[in-house]
Amino acid sequence: MRTEFDVIVVGGGPAGSTAARFAKTATNTVALFERGREIGTPVRCAEATSIPDLERFVEIDPHWIATTITKACLISPSDQKVLLNLPNNGVILNRRLFDNGLAEIAANQGVEIFTKSNVYKVEPDGKQNWKVFVRHLDRDYVLKSKIIIAADGVESRIARFAGIRTQTVLKDIESCAQALLGNLDIADDQIDFYFSSRWAPGGYAWVFPKGNRTANVGLGVNGAYYNGRSAIECLDDFINEKFPKAARLTTIAGGVPVAKSLKKIASDGLLIVGDAARQVNPVTGGGILAAITAGKMAGLVAAQAIAQTDWSVNVLKEYQKEWDKNVGKDYARFYKIKEWMTELTDNELDEIANLLQKVPPDEINIMTVFKVALRNKPALLLEAIKLFAQMI
């Protein structure tokens, strides 16, 4: 292994692979380290996103897509259903293939990718470079790097070594569990969201079809609403009630930050992207698009910094500006919606569903829902529904 790189990316998810791809130029050296034995596993994701958004960044390989979604159903605590027609752009991904595909694009650009590589510490070397401590295949390496891009997920610690406080408070984390269920009798083009304190206190449960009678069935419990029952226990209850005959194929766990994006995502020689920077839509918990958006921004700024031999915060802060201007501003607004939504009681959720029931079913589409919501409820509701409809 080479011992010096211009840019080291920590983490091989969508944020890391995209950052690495855009950081790599013909004249610099970029490495990506992934702790897992394979890029893309384990999948800790409900895998919903939208194609037109992704297409702005990458040519879509059809293998990445499990199902195409045309309808979303929002289900209230008393089981009232609000069905929305979606523009034909929602998809459930095969994240393993998707993540692999993004890493492959980076590798084809000349990014050196190392799996089974745990970056367990980084420290400044006093000469404007980083010492990066990596355990790779049971051997320890100390590498040198000008820029580090921290794409190390919700469990991120890299930024903390640079003195940036990334700890998330309880109300800003959703503790999630998800099972892949088989033998289901469901429509392959419809996603369901269940809102109820019974299933998912301070969060929601989801059913996202993956084709061939399978679906990602999961839920998130807000850390502040924990009542002694863990996400997996809530999920077991949900599955037993809603899908008692399903075959349970896999079960995974994960945390989704529903926080404000970190205030500081760039410092001397350091850029933070994706879940590590808490760049997640706090209403839906969707993070794929944010990860790729930030990854591209950070990668381009890193490449520019290396080219002009100045990777101080003076140059890298351009990434922070881009993010704040293009996405961060919106996400700050979404955060307020999330705070409002988390506090809705089951009765209030039912009232909202009731209101939407009055719209004739054949007239229900996103626009009519908006109009009803706009007439009767705070504008925040309108935006919340829109966010779910876009699934970003």
Next chain:
Amino acid sequence: MIEIDQDCCDLCGTCISVCPKDCIALTESRLIIDDSQCNACQICVRVCPFKALKLVE
């Protein structure tokens, strides 16, 4: 102190994101808690999706 059930832990790192003392870390195959730093606040216990963490005397 906080005890980890390593068989139960899914290595998801949710606990790391909320630990106010920054005393939890992941290796490739294990979760580690630095007991000398941990003040047993149990925030990690609350967010663990799989109930892999618990307080022991």
